[in-house]
Each structure stands twice: as C-alpha cells, then as structure tokens.
Amino acid sequence: MRRVHRWIYIVVGAYTFFTILLWRAENGGHIYAPKEPTDHVKSLQEIEAKPAIQKVTIVTSKSPKTQTQGARGDKCPGLDPPTNVLRDSWQSANGNRVYVYSAYFEPSRNHVVVIGARDKLSGPALWCQLWGEDGRLQVTRTAHRDMPEGKGKRYTCAFYTCPVPAGLHPTAVSLMTSECGKPTSSVFVHGAEGDNGNFTVYSINKNVQKVLEYYKDKGVEVVPWNLPMNVDTWPKKNIQVEIHYFGQLGALNDCLYRNRYKSPYVVFQDLDEFIIPRKVSNWNEMFQTLPKNKGSYMFRNTFFRKDWPDTDQNFTEKLDAQKYKMITILKQSRESKIFPRKHRSKYIVVPKNIDALGIHSVNRFRAGGEQFVEPDVALMHHYRDWENPTDKQPRSNDNRIMAYKEKLVNNVKNTWEKLKGVPLGPLPFS
Incomplete structure (x- = not known):
C-alpha cells in the first residue's frame, strides 16, 4: 500500500x-x-x-407579508418559508436516507437540479418545495437519477430534479416526504450567475x-x-x-x-x-x-x-x-x-x-x-x-x-x- x-x-x-x-x-x-x-x-x-473550511453560509428568508392561499397562490397556506437556508452544506432531507448539498436553477429547462446522495433503499419519491423571492411556494414531485459508480456502497450520489412553474424564480428548495411538511432547513438555489x-x-x-x-x-x-x-x-x-x-x-x-x-x-x-x-x-x-x-x-x-x-x-x-x-x-x-x-x-x-x-x-x-x-x-x-x-x-x-x-x-x-x-x-x- x-x-x-x-x-x-x-x-x-x-x-x-x-x-x-x-x-x-x-x-x-x-x-x-x-x-x-x-x-x-x-x-x-x-x-x-479537520475540513479546511467549516464555514456554512446561512441565508435568511424573509416571511412574506401575506400567508393566504389566494395571495401566495400555493396549496400550503400558512406554511412559512424556511429561515435557515443553507448554502453548499450537506443536510438531511429524509432522516439518514437522503442528503442534499446544493441546488441549481436552469431557466432554459425550467427546473432546479439538486445534487445529493441517497441510501439505495431510500423509499418513495420526495416532494420539492420551491420557494420564490417573494415567499411564494410551489410544490412539485421530484425525479431522481443515480450517478453511476456506486460500487455497492450504502449511499450513491444522485440528481434530484424539480420542475419549476413559469414565472417562479426559486431561491430555496426543500426536499420533503410530504407536500406541506414544515421544512427544518432548505438548500440555497444558485442562479445562472456562476x-x-x-x-x-x-x-x-x-x-x-x-x-x-x-x-x-x-x-x-x-x-x-x-x-x-x-x-x-x-x-x-x-x-x-x-x-x-x-x-x-x-x-x-x-x-x-x-x-x-x-x-x-x-x-x-x-x-x-x-x-x-x-x-x-x-x-x-x-x-x-x-x-x-x-x-x-x-x-x-x-x-x-x-x-x-x-x-x-x-x-x-x-x-x-x-x-x-x-x-x-x-x-x-x-x-x-x-x-x-x-x-x-x-x-x-x-x-x-x-x-x-x-x-x-x-x-x-x-x-x-x-x-x-x-x-x-x-x-x-x-x-x-x-x-x-x-x-x-x-x-x-x-x-x-x-x-x-x-x-x-x-x-x-x-x-x-x-x-x-x-x-x-x-x-x-x-
């Protein structure tokens, strides 16, 4: 060796x-x-x-002025946006079954791509809670695709894709097991600025x-x-x-x-x-x-x-x-x-x-x-x-x-x- x-x-x-x-x-x-x-x-x-850089950026989301379904146009009225939006840090999305790290908005494809890792026995599909700049919420189903070369280990890296409705510019995304579950943390969505x-x-x-x-x-x-x-x-x-x-x-x-x-x-x-x-x-x-x-x-x-x-x-x-x-x-x-x-x-x-x-x-x-x-x-x-x-x-x-x-x-x-x-x-x- x-x-x-x-x-x-x-x-x-x-x-x-x-x-x-x-x-x-x-x-x-x-x-x-x-x-x-x-x-x-x-x-x-x-x-x-120890990791060289342990700094984790936390982006604070402001709660929208109105939390009614009619004003926000979402199906989860009363659900506040997450206040601890983490940027580039591994966090749990489903206990120890699914972890997410980063997210990227692709306007040309109308979706957000989430980079994560999942237990190969991670269970049912997850929901995407997509939060806009104004606190607007849209909930969609995720689609996941495993990255190859898992080599038989418990976890494999994976892409999670969240469709983005027209007119929404997402700033944070939460992967959830239920549509209107309260997110304990969310991932900052990188835009197209690089x-x-x-x-x-x-x-x-x-x-x-x-x-x-x-x-x-x-x-x-x-x-x-x-x-x-x-x-x-x-x-x-x-x-x-x-x-x-x-x-x-x-x-x-x-x-x-x-x-x-x-x-x-x-x-x-x-x-x-x-x-x-x-x-x-x-x-x-x-x-x-x-x-x-x-x-x-x-x-x-x-x-x-x-x-x-x-x-x-x-x-x-x-x-x-x-x-x-x-x-x-x-x-x-x-x-x-x-x-x-x-x-x-x-x-x-x-x-x-x-x-x-x-x-x-x-x-x-x-x-x-x-x-x-x-x-x-x-x-x-x-x-x-x-x-x-x-x-x-x-x-x-x-x-x-x-x-x-x-x-x-x-x-x-x-x-x-x-x-x-x-x-x-x-x-x-x-």
Missing part, C-alpha cells in the same frame, strides 16, 4: 502552472480542482484531519489550508465537502465505508453545474495531473486546432514515475526546482504506455453541452459529443509513486515540460515568497 503524502507544492504548482496554460476567453478562463484524493488514495483520505474558480475540499492539513487561504484572497472559492456518512480513511480503520471514494461524482457534477453559466470551458483533472499541449504553448492555442461544437475533449493518460530518478539534465532553474520539490520538472521519465481512451483519461468540457459527468468520461451529453485528442496533440501527465523504482516497466524520456520551466519555477518561487512561515511539507496529519 502506498504511503500517504501531503505535498503542499502540488497546490501551488498546479495553480501556478494553470496560469501558464490557461486561455483567456471573453468570460474569463476557469480553473476548478474537484478534490477527489490525489493519486486515487492519498491526498484527502485522513478522516481525522461562481469563481473552485477547490472542493474534504479534509486537508494546516499548511495546505494556508495556501488555499492565499488563493481565496485572489478570488478562488473554497467549497467544503463535509460528507455526513462514513468515508475512506488512511490508515484504514475498522469502519464500514458508506459511499464510494468521497462521493467524487457528486463533487464533479456539482462543479459542472456551479460553473455552467460562468465559463466556456471547465477542466476536470486531479491535482497531480496536467494536460500538456505537445505542439503549441497553451490551451488557447491548442483549442484553435481542435474541432469546434463539441461537448468534451478527452486526453489520454501516461504515468510520470515519482519513484524513478530525477532528470540528470542541467538547467538554470534546477536548484529552485529541487528546493520547491517541483516533480513536474524534475521527473522526466514516464512509462512508455499511453492508456487507451476512457481508461484513466480526463477531460475539458463545454459545460453548457453536458448533462452529467463520469470520472474518466462524460456520462450524458446535451449537445456536441466527444472529441478524443490524440497524444501527439496533448497528453495528460500523471505524476505517481508506485514505490517500485526497479520494476521493468518500459520507460520513455519526455522533456516536453522544459518548455515551461522558466515561467513555472518563477511562478512557484514568487508565490512561496508570499507564504511566509508556511512549511513546505510533507507534514503529518494533526
């Missing part, structure tokens, strides 16, 4: 590296790092570490928290992913894990809907993965060479081995690269194998064209379809430690990253100079 490492430079390096590659579209480039554990076992698997770049966080160490706080000041939103059920731990504990891999599909699809109306493209990759153009210098130039009107662009994976020796190539920035443990520059030997399409692949999507995401490919398109990007156009560098440095895996030398070395090292160096007193790590979990 691989050791757990918490390399803070991954966050700094990933963010600054994206600033080199990121296109600047009219609406602004967009970075989102959904926080599934890096390297598929390590980054966030220590349950004992958000800034996001990091979704389950648990991190204190030095990484300091780095994220630095990026928060630059406009990055840190989204807490405080799952209410038993999750994976490292080291492993004698508990029954109740949801697969931190509910990663819920986090990915929350990212999709959160950024649908903000960014023309959204990048989905782990923090130890980097989509590197092979013929041009950045993503913007790369997209000029790719077919238009697609829904997703899929990039094939190859492993750069952290357990193999550093490059013996000498270059001006090498001492700084070593000081800041910049594996993206120091590790230039990769496995010769490039994985097939949809096997460990990651993707960049046009969010308005996507309905639902999977881990390594798109599950449901609204338009556009899939574009497979050939490895000679771009390749996904995946930096991983197999802890087997003498294995016989065929190797290839790949120094494409050297095209970025000067800017990358300078960006990381400049960032660290602003992080006074923050240890580089790795640190033990506290």
